[in-house]
Amino acid sequence: MNATMQAHNPWRAPLAGRPLDATVVIPGSKSLSNRYLILAALGGRPVTLVGLLRSRDTELMMGALESFGVRCEPDAAEPTTVRVVPPADGRFRGGTDVYCGLAGTVMRFVPGLAMFADGPVRFDGDAQAYARPMGPVLDGLEQLGARIEYHGEPGRLPFTITPPASAAPPDGGTGAGPATVSIDASGSSQFISGLLLIGSRLPGGLRLVHTGERLPSLPHVRMTVDDLRRAGVRAEADEAARRWSVHPGAVQLPDTVVIEPDLSNAAPFLGAAMIAGGSVSVPHWPRRTTQPGGLLPGILQRMGARITWNAMAWDGDGPAVGTGDAAGDAATAANAPDAGTLTVTGDGAIHGLGRFDLSAAGEIAPSIAALAALADSPTQLVGIAHLRGHETNRLAALVAEIRRIGAQADELEDGIAIAPAPRGRLHGATMETYADHRMATFAAMIGLAVPDVDVVDVQTTSKTIPDFVGMWTAMLGE
Numbered sequence: 001m002n003a004t005m006q007a008h009n010p011w012r013a014p015l016a017g018r019p020l021d022a023t024v025v026i027p028g029s030k031s032l033s034n035r036y037l038i039l040a041a042l043g044g045r046p047v048t049l050v051g052l053l054r055s056r057d058t059e060l061m062m063g064a065l066e067s068f069g070v071r072c073e074p075d076a077a078e079p080t081t082v083r084v085v086p087p088a089d090g091r092f093r094g095g096t097d098v099y100c101g102l103a104g105t106v107m108r109f110v111p112g113l114a115m116f117a118d119g120p121v122r123f124d125g126d127a128q129a130y131a132r133p134m135g136p137v138l139d140g141l142e143q144l145g146a147r148i149e150y151h152g153e154p155g156r157l158p159f160t161i162t163p164p165a166s167a168a169p170p171d172g173g174t175g176a177g178p179a180t181v182s183i184d185a186s187g188s189s190q191f192i193s194g195l196l197l198i199g200s201r202l203p204g205g206l207r208l209v210h211t212g213e214r215l216p217s218l219p220h221v222r223m224t225v226d227d228l229r230r231a232g233v234r235a236e237a238d239e240a241a242r243r244w245s246v247h248p249g250a251v252q253l254p255d256t257v258v259i260e261p262d263l264s265n266a267a268p269f270l271g272a273a274m275i276a277g278g279s280v281s282v283p284h285w286p287r288r289t290t291q292p293g294g295l296l297p298g299i300l301q302r303m304g305a306r307i308t309w310n311a312m313a314w315d316g317d318g319p320a321v322g323t324g325d326a327a328g329d330a331a332t333a334a335n336a337p338d339a340g341t342l343t344v345t346g347d348g349a350i351h352g353l354g355r356f357d358l359s360a361a362g363e364i365a366p367s368i369a370a371l372a373a374l375a376d377s378p379t380q381l382v383g384i385a386h387l388r389g390h391e392t393n394r395l396a397a398l399v400a401e402i403r404r405i406g407a408q409a410d411e412l413e414d415g416i417a418i419a420p421a422p423r424g425r426l427h428g429a430t431m432e433t434y435a436d437h438r439m440a441t442f443a444a445m446i447g448l449a450v451p452d453v454d455v456v457d458v459q460t461t462s463k464t465i466p467d468f469v470g471m472w473t474a475m476l477g478e
């Protein structure tokens with residue numbers, strides 16, 4: 001079915017007929033995949049990425065890198081293994097076009113690479129991407145000496161970046177000291193990550209100051225710092241002062257990097273166990289992670305789920321090795337593998353969260369909102385004003401779709417208030433998805449409990465999941 005037919009033929013979300021008993025293998029993390037692709041491109045020798053996400057956002061990233069002269073070579077037998085070969089002279093090709101689609105990680109991370117191109121680079125994306133904020137990351141590049149020409153609205157796609165002659169920032173060009181850049185990243189953590197990723201390639205390194213009141217998605221900034229360190233870069237964070245610094249030097253990932261599953265994309269599947277009852281297991285769940293999806297087990301537990309990791313109970317922060325024998329517990333913890341199987345078990349009862357700050361993990365808000373709409377008490381998700389600049393205005397979209405099925409929801413200044421109705425009072429509807437992958441998985445979750453839910457353009461899930469419908473129906477045993 002092509003995209004036009006999809007739009008006219010919504011997908012009937014399957015109702016869960018019985019409790020679940022499924023294991024779901026989740027593809028690689030979008031955020032880690034696109035960071036490692038960039039760090040590999042900035043290196044001096046090839047890197048093999050194992051478990052790379054192959055979906056629209058990572059294809060767009062690889063397309064962008066290839067237009068700069070980087071080679072991305074998927075393994076013929078295993079396409080999620082990709083060898084990234086940076087240009088021999090370390091210089092990116094300019095005079096080229098980058099298409100960002102609707103991918104925040106492409107539109108906010110790739111402009112920094114244009115600093116090292118040998119000519120101007122023009123950036124464009126989906127019409128809907130023109131609404132996403134871009135200004136602060138581009139202001140940051142201007143502070144580093146780039147020239148930005150906006151072809152539409154200032155601070156938005158499309159635009160052209162002309163790099164400085166030597167990627168030498170005006171105030172740090174001699175390499176004597178770091179360039180200092182001040183930006184307001186309250187609209188997206190990706191503005192910070194996009195600048196930190198290139199900091200070590202600037203002659204004197206980079207000192208970055210966030211001037212705004214709020215900083216969303218802090219785990220994603222920590223992920224960037226962690227990944228830079230993995231690539232041998234000295235990076236420091238003073239989160240209290242909202243300052244980061246990256247020392248100048250080479251970027252080189254290990255020869256092989258294994259990518260964790262996308263824990264945020266696990267949310268609809270794990271949440272399904274709570275809605276339908278029964279269990280859903282996700283293998284390869286890391287014991288420790290920088291992904292914000294690492295907060296999911298704790299949140300789902302609070303909403304009433306029973307959680308285990310490798311058959312050990314979850315204590316809110318991680319696997320509890322609670323046998324009561326302290327010495328034995330310490331030994332078990334030390335010997336625990338780096339990854340194990342996370343299992344969520346539910347009985348259909350879901351508790352609201354009350355007032356809950358989700359600023360650390362805004363990208364899982366749609367999945368939590370689906371659970372909240374089916375819960376037995378209200379939830380207010382706060383700290384997520386910046387969701388208005390995600391793939392769509394997610395606060396408005398969630399309010400519209402929750403009301404459409406007969407529950408109550410209202411936009412707050414920095415979030416959404418959800419007042420569930422008893423499940424029997426909810427009713428089916430054709431649910432809009434606004435070209436937003438997470439609004440499609442939100443609708444699929446609702447459809448597990450509410451009959452006759454049709455999902456418009458379910459294919460939009462391919463932004464970060466290559467075969468959502470196949471995975472969902474397999475989970476349901478259909």
Ligand SMILES: O=C(O)C1=C[C@@H](OP(=O)(O)O)[C@@H](O)[C@H](O)C1
Nearest residue numbers: 031188189190216217220362363
């Ligand atoms: O750096 C990243 O990989 C991401 C950061 C977050 O962006 P925001 O800070 O704009 O929410 C997140 O929502 C997005 O899905 C991925």
Ligand SMILES: C=C(OP(=O)(O)O)C(=O)O
Nearest residue numbers: 102103104105363390391
């Ligand atoms: C906000 C998201 O994506 P992006 O990387 O496009 O910002 C998301 O995946 O929820």
